[in-house]
Amino acid sequence: MSKQERSGASILVQGLVDQGVEFIFGYPGGAVLPIYDELFDDQRIRHILVRHEAGAAHAAEGYARSTGKPGVVLVTSGPGATNAVTGIADAYLDSIPLVVITGQVPTALIGTDAFQEADTIGITRHCTKHNYLVKDPSELKSTIEEAFRIATTGRPGPVVVDIPKDVQIALSNGEADAGSFVTSERYQPRTEGKTDKIAQAVAMMAEAEFPVFYTGGGVINSGPEASALLRQLQDITGAPVTSTLMGLGAFPADHPDWLGMLGMHGTFEANMAMNKCDLMICVGARFDDRVTGRLDAFSPDSKKVHIDIDRASINKTVPVDLGIVGDCATVLQQLIDAWGDRKAKDLGEWKARITGWRARESLAYPPKKDSIMPQLAIERLYALTKHRNPIITTEVGQHQMWAAQYFHFSDPNKWLTSGGLGTMGYGMPAAIGAQLGNPDDLVIDIAGEASIQMNIQELGTASQYRLPVKIFILNNEYMGMVRQWQELTYESRYSNSYSDSLPDFVALAEAYGWKGIRIEDEAGLDAGIEAMMAYDGPVIVDCQVSKDANCYPMIPSGAAHTEMLMYGDQVEGTMDDEAKALV
Amino acid sequence: MHIKEAKSERHVLAVTVDNEAGILAKIAGLFTARGYNIDSLTVADIAEDHATSRITIVTNGPPEVIDQIQAQLERLVPVHNVIDLTEEGPHVERELALIKVAGVGDDRVEALRLADVFRAQVVDVTTSSFIFELTGAPDKIDNFIALMRELGLVEVGRTGVAGMMRGAEA
Numbered sequence: 001m002s003k004q005e006r007s008g009a010s011i012l013v014q015g016l017v018d019q020g021v022e023f024i025f026g027y028p029g030g031a032v033l034p035i036y037d038e039l040f041d042d043q044r045i046r047h048i049l050v051r052h053e054a055g056a057a058h059a060a061e062g063y064a065r066s067t068g069k070p071g072v073v074l075v076t077s078g079p080g081a082t083n084a085v086t087g088i089a090d091a092y093l094d095s096i097p098l099v100v101i102t103g104q105v106p107t108a109l110i111g112t113d114a115f116q117e118a119d120t121i122g123i124t125r126h127c128t129k130h131n132y133l134v135k136d137p138s139e140l141k142s143t144i145e146e147a148f149r150i151a152t153t154g155r156p157g158p159v160v161v162d163i164p165k166d167v168q169i170a171l172s173n174g175e176a177d178a179g180s181f182v183t184s185e186r187y188q189p190r191t192e193g194k195t196d197k198i199a200q201a202v203a204m205m206a207e208a209e210f211p212v213f214y215t216g217g218g219v220i221n222s223g224p225e226a227s228a229l230l231r232q233l234q235d236i237t238g239a240p241v242t243s244t245l246m247g248l249g250a251f252p253a254d255h256p257d258w259l260g261m262l263g264m265h266g267t268f269e270a271n272m273a274m275n276k277c278d279l280m281i282c283v284g285a286r287f288d289d290r291v292t293g294r295l296d297a298f299s300p301d302s303k304k305v306h307i308d309i310d311r312a313s314i315n316k317t318v319p320v321d322l323g324i325v326g327d328c329a330t331v332l333q334q335l336i337d338a339w340g341d342r343k344a345k346d347l348g349e350w351k352a353r354i355t356g357w358r359a360r361e362s363l364a365y366p367p368k369k370d371s372i373m374p375q376l377a378i379e380r381l382y383a384l385t386k387h388r389n390p391i392i393t394t395e396v397g398q399h400q401m402w403a404a405q406y407f408h409f410s411d412p413n414k415w416l417t418s419g420g421l422g423t424m425g426y427g428m429p430a431a432i433g434a435q436l437g438n439p440d441d442l443v444i445d446i447a448g449e450a451s452i453q454m455n456i457q458e459l460g461t462a463s464q465y466r467l468p469v470k471i472f473i474l475n476n477e478y479m480g481m482v483r484q485w486q487e488l489t490y491e492s493r494y495s496n497s498y499s500d501s502l503p504d505f506v507a508l509a510e511a512y513g514w515k516g517i518r519i520e521d522e523a524g525l526d527a528g529i530e531a532m533m534a535y536d537g538p539v540i541v542d543c544q545v546s547k548d549a550n551c552y553p554m555i556p557s558g559a560a561h562t563e564m565l566m567y568g569d570q571v572e573g574t575m576d577d578e579a580k581a582l583v
Numbered sequence: 584m585h586i587k588e589a590k591s592e593r594h595v596l597a598v599t600v601d602n603e604a605g606i607l608a609k610i611a612g613l614f615t616a617r618g619y620n621i622d623s624l625t626v627a628d629i630a631e632d633h634a635t636s637r638i639t640i641v642t643n644g645p646p647e648v649i650d651q652i653q654a655q656l657e658r659l660v661p662v663h664n665v666i667d668l669t670e671e672g673p674h675v676e677r678e679l680a681l682i683k684v685a686g687v688g689d690d691r692v693e694a695l696r697l698a699d700v701f702r703a704q705v706v707d708v709t710t711s712s713f714i715f716e717l718t719g720a721p722d723k724i725d726n727f728i729a730l731m732r733e734l735g736l737v738e739v740g741r742t743g744v745a746g747m748m749r750g751a752e753a
Binding site for chain 1: 584601604605608609612613616647650651654655657658659660661663
């Protein structure tokens with residue numbers, strides 16, 4: 001063994017250290033034992049032991065989304081890798097930078113149906129930005145470098161590096177053989193918008209009488225600078241701003257030109273502004289079906305400018321008049337520079353129409369005497385915690401939409417939710433990852449009683465690492481969004497949407513060494529939230545809310561932006577098959 | 584309720600990729616995962632250092648889908664570039680086919696005569712069969728196969744299309 005020779009596992013760990021990795025979220029197993037042994041006495045990286053590999057992937061996502069740094073996952077072969085797949089797919093749809101290291105059976109056993117063998121590369125091929133099977137330890141160093149570069153630049157996303165056990169043990173001097181890929185040549189994301197297109201966009205913005213900014217998760221992914229530049233561009237143009245679920249926080253919710261979230265459960269004013277605008281400036285969003293509603297009725301009379309770092313997002317579902325491929329922050333800066341000292345048009349008429357739409361008060365909900373309305377619970381949670389500027393994670397369902405509607409954000413990286421894939425069970429592990437990355441912040445997972453059970457085992461992870469995360473469960477004893485759709489579409493035939501046999505969440509919290517708080521009525525709501533805040537450790541709040549509250553406003557599937565249902569509209573019924581077929 | 588189908592057009596895409604394990608599965612899988620069509624696909628190593636391959640894909644779909652296919656292919660890390668030959672302009676398309684025809688008597692004579700008309704080569708011969716090798720544009724091969732069907736066609740093997748832009752530029 002020459003002096004510089006090291007094992008594959010050692011090269012890997014050194015590669016992670018070189019990338020500035022602070023935390024690895026993982027779970028050991030046979031095919032990653034050499035890597036775990038390498039980590040055993042390594043003081044440079046902290047390994048966070050989750051309770052299930054799904055938790056590892058979501059925790060890494062939460063860490064990544066709240067810090068802007070890539071999340072790193074380490075799992076074993078076979079079931080370790082397949083358990084992580086949901087989190088990988090989630091990161092792929094929401095463009096979250098992850099590097100997922102998976103162990104693999106020894107090279108000689110690949111393809112023999114060996115113990116704990118799965119075709120990880122095959123399984124993850126279409127839910128990763130890129131993946132690798134490393135067959136030679138000398139390629140590990142360059143592979144890790146490229147994996148991080150691919151995960152974090154361009155449109156971010158998950159990258160899987162599958163490493164057979166023998167490659168972890170084999171020795172190498174760590175240098176790639178000549179002839180292996182030259183990473184700088186093949187992967188060159190475009191960050192700067194083309195000058196002529198920038199000029200064209202500015203001309204369109206200067207001409208518009210009814211402009212709207214439609215912003216998305218791309219602004220968050222582009223870094224805090226992009227949010228600052230968005231505010232600056234909005235300030236000089238005066239155009240109102242709406243955002244997708246993923247983009248909340250890029251623009252301050254207390255700004256007079258903030259329209260609220262758009263789309264299926266967006267505000268009336270946001271969706272009407274999208275429908276009636278003459279210029280839509282889409283920044284880092286992707287015309288998702290949850291946003292557009294019925295495509296042939298989507299913003300029929302507007303010119304559309306689409307800024308996106310992913311060329312494939314442009315013209316994918318909605319044809320646009322001007323596509324600008326580039327990084328949000330870079331392009332926003334280019335637009336500001338090109339705007340120069342132009343004067344914005346008088347948008348008085350447009351703003352007056354928006355004020356009219358606001359007057360509909362689409363987020364209003366009827367008060368209830370005998371139970372807590374879930375909307376009220378979120379409003380109180382916001383009022384009592386906003387001075388701490390908390391990081392909010394969510395699970396998926398009604399509570400997620402209520403959190404998006406009634407919890408207001410003024411900064412990026414504070415709102416972590418599973419938007420694209422819609423993964424129940426995302427919130428608690430994401431909160432764990434966010435808390436590790438932001439030890440001084442208040443981190444709250446707003447959950448539903450059904451979603452929280454999907455990764456409930458991670459209670460133990462928070463206990464082990466003394467993470468003071470809070471879980472605020474809106475408990476209505478239903479998979480509420482499923483029930484709501486069954487009311488809308490299937491005449492309230494509640495097929496399997498009742499949360500039967502629920503655990504006693506307070507007792508469950510205590511079993512894991514957490515504090516448990518139960519809120520049963522409105523009188524106890526504020527006190528319960530205060531008690532949660534006052535406790536210096538992890539807390540589950542079981543907030544029992546109205547069992548039949550639904551999430552409004554709502555654009556039913558197959559409907560246009562102008563056809564919103566409000567609270568109090570008659571909603572029970574059936575739909576035709578065309579509408580039923582939409583999700 | 585019925586599933587709607589959109590009008591489609593045929594395009595030939597030339598894709599240059601890193602010659603690495605799994606790249607073909609990645610590209611073929613992209614087509615199946617996103618519901619795009621593959622009419623034919625050929626792949627071979629084309630570089631002196633064996634570092635890159637060229638994949639020629641014949642696909643069909645509405646124009647906006649063809650544009651998406653190109654964008655989605657370009658997004659893959661090992662893909663260097665994608666050229667839509669149909670969109671770019673004058674290009675040549677060639678395909679090679681092996682066609683086995685069995686028969687005796689007049690049919691056999693007629694098959695040989697037609698092969699001559701189509702400039703097909705005879706690459707194997709027995710007293711009761713021929714294998715013809717035919718190179719050309721896909722519709723020429725289609726036509727030849729259609730004629731052979733009446734004269735004792737036994738088996739067809741086709742390579743799929745390879746294509747290239749006309750002129751001096753790469």
